[in-house]
Amino acid sequence: MKKTALIMAGGRGERFWPQSRMDTPKQFLSLTGDGRTMIQLTVDRIRSLVDIEDVFIATNESYRRLVKEQLPQLPEENILCEPVGRNTAPCIGLGAEYIARKYGDALMLVLPSDHLIKYTKIFCQSLEDACAVAEQGDNLVTLGITPNSPDTGYGYIKFNPDQMALRAYSVERFVEKPDLETAKGYLASHEYLWNSGMFIWKTSAILKNMQRYLPEMYEGLERIREAVGTPRQQQVLEDEFRSFKSVSIDYGVMEKAKGIYCVAGNFGWDDVGSWLAVGRIRKTNEFGNVVNGNVVTIDTRNSIIQGGEKLIAAVGLRDLVVVDTDDAILICEKDSAGDIKKVLENLRICNKYQYL
């Protein structure tokens, strides 16, 4: 069966401020140090499974230019711009409609554009395993990540180790971000995986499930499909999208549907959720630092220092993140990385939009 991909690239990525900005969010940045941006790496990674003509990018009008620049081989009509962000369910539904309209029924890999995966070969094997399961009936397949810590920042998937379909486990339920004690129990039980937000299904299967669990949204999506290619296309897209509720595919479909399977992946996944990820994905030096650019460090440990044009002199620092850009410098204690959003709130309140 034809394999296609829908890559979701509409996020704002505030947690990588000041390098990520409203006009250049995380998926369009290179954080690995090899010059390839997150979205480019996402496309590179699946090139052995999906032709570039069959890759669709869900984003919004503000990022169309960046997508074209960074993925010059992508057919322009494969860039799907959501008029407003309404979380993942409408985004995925729109992608499914476009793909189904072009190819009839097809397999669809739904992938975030801003995650990193260390072992591409294992990842592609997992995707192939997932495709095999998704081809059967209306199965909805998700990639789960074998957890290596009781992380409270992810949702978890409870799988049933005794019910398998090919190389996938049957999913019992999805659980929201747990507290630390619960997460420790999950880790010890070996029956939970992290929810990676990556899905594999047939366009017919996800649309059938949306029709069942999100009927209003489904009808709107159908009206959008009918308008494609007509002069009303853009107007219908905007009207329908604005009327959609903001719903995640997890909440809207996955937590309710039947026939959910999960392939347990072990391919070095990182959702690159904050600057701390840079300490995981980039090589640290003998002092535990990741240092880039014009930087002098004296007695500095376990810090991430991303220099710009200016010289940065770091003296006696511990566990700090320093990011210099043309017009703003972030200096953040690692444990406070979650508070970067407060900086952005503050800037909004003070009308300093030029820094957002």
Added chain:
Amino acid sequence: MKKTALIMAGGRGERFWPQSRMDTPKQFLSLTGDGRTMIQLTVDRIRSLVDIEDVFIATNESYRRLVKEQLPQLPEENILCEPVGRNTAPCIGLGAEYIARKYGDALMLVLPSDHLIKYTKIFCQSLEDACAVAEQGDNLVTLGITPNSPDTGYGYIKFNPDQMALRAYSVERFVEKPDLETAKGYLASHEYLWNSGMFIWKTSAILKNMQRYLPEMYEGLERIREAVGTPRQQQVLEDEFRSFKSVSIDYGVMEKAKGIYCVAGNFGWDDVGSWLAVGRIRKTNEFGNVVNGNVVTIDTRNSIIQGGEKLIAAVGLRDLVVVDTDDAILICEKDSAGDIKKVLENLRICNKYQYL
């Protein structure tokens, strides 16, 4: 007796890098926030005692322009440029020769250009007390600071509380920077003062003492005096200065001479020895921060943040010094402020002289 002042302004002030540079050391910076530089404040402070025509600045050729700019009323011939730095003894000797040549015997206040004093009136009273003692015989008078902590960063003066000359104590001895235990003992004994490096004496008295304790240097200084006003002036100054040993006035004269007195001052002295001083001399906000410029702080305490043109976002910081300048940013843990010199060493090794 005529009162004159010799203000020593040849220092490089590396401890205020990156704001202080080779071409703009600390004495030419404003660190108090009122726009007046350290050397301007030094001159302002003694204006009730010494006419501007009687103020002499000992510096070097590189800083002549800055002295002229910052002290436009100062007669240009009062700028004495040392050809090379040889510590305080030759500097003070040179000043004494110039002043003696112009006025015959005169009182001479020897003052660093880069200290701060909070209470000008009390300071001037202390100077007047010191002048009264210095006018008697060949007394050498120093200003001692009543210590309020067992600071190990200063030299100490042991005075004899039972032997006074007017309002000055007889000095028993000078002691080098002590260890913490010793400093605690000094503080408890009430018989020690901090050595402020400010001196008051007659030109005749200091030159007589230099003749006795630093005879070679004295002879060189006499040859310089004889050459003043002749075509050989500059050549003699350079030749003699290069031949001088590098000797401090404390080691070369004060620790050996007789008739040393000390006025105990309590005028809010701060030698502004590092960025930490900014936390003492500038107003801190409710979070213990001194913040200047385009800065957003989130959960940041007891830090000094001096912004430049860029926005600085400080998140979760404790006890940090951040200084942004046009071409360099310092980020330094407060306790590591002494390590700033290692940054400069590093820059020298890497031939990055543009940042020095």
